[in-house]
Amino acid sequence: MQIVPPALDRLIRALSRLPGIGNKTAARLAMNILRRPRAEARELSSALSELHDAIQLCSCCFTFSEDEPCVICADSRRDGALICVVEQPGDLLAIEKTGSFHGHYHILHGVLSPMDGIGPGEIKIEELVARVRSGVVREVLIATSSTVPGEATASYLIDLLHDKGIILTRLACGIPMGMDIKYADRHTLARAIETRTNAD
């Protein structure tokens, strides 16, 4: 006997495919959707159904975009000679929120991870090299995550680009703003000491 109605079960199964959403959370979300106005479910449904049609990857920087090229690549006020390399479009959004970067981006769509079968051919590295070879690039800021695969990808990129006559930079590592030093992990603290900056 199926206690969960099939239509509800179908939604629960579809929701539980999302990352970080297990069966219990999916059931809770689905029942909540059912209890709320029908218009909200319809809005979510329609946003989902138009998503893939509306959005492609920008052919230049490979971020998600409805325009070609994307609004950042098309913005003449931004510095096209400075490229920030990030893993995913979400990283671009995080950097844009700072308001501190005024160049272009390059989204790798992943990191090197030989264990998972992700080599240089699986992410947008060749496309980055082509952009550098085009001659308009002055500086590449490598902003991959400070994780093992992020660092490995950064090293690979540095090896690949160090002789291309451009400036290669990385995000500074150190104590997060507002953090009490005694709560910083020792690797971060060690790095902050090694890369200490002039105080005046």
Place this chain on the structure above:
Amino acid sequence: MQIVPPALDRLIRALSRLPGIGNKTAARLAMNILRRPRAEARELSSALSELHDAIQLCSCCFTFSEDEPCVICADSRRDGALICVVEQPGDLLAIEKTGSFHGHYHILHGVLSPMDGIGPGEIKIEELVARVRSGVVREVLIATSSTVPGEATASYLIDLLHDKGIILTRLACGIPMGMDIKYADRHTLARAIETRTNAD
């Protein structure tokens, strides 16, 4: 300048209306959906769009159901004289999973919470009284949560039903199965001592 494409932003806003899903989680989910096969988004979209059409409340017990009455109310092998009162359809599923209950249910769709403006008229209490009055009910098992509003709702129901000539029961409170006694909170332990059972 809108960095997030409008179609993606629309999905993020729709997802962030779900309970326990903030803006950051919604953005992570939306980008994950965008990276995965279009068919998965379509499946989720279609499950959402058919949800409210397919599912109603059973007119007898008020659980979510595609059939009228629901499969439980329609099952002649179950004991219709024993009614388990729960707050939400999710509680029914949890009890069904135990396989230990073979009666019918009554879903209140909420608990009494005067602070939130939820009085007896806002949840399915009148309907429960009508079922009891119909004369077929022998026992009502009150299975509201062991929270302050759950207990208040249980007390209200007991006041309301104690003179209706039926057996009123509640779920036993005590030490969860498999729990080390030293980790039980003192209220639970006190209740377990007060309501200790015969060992033979």
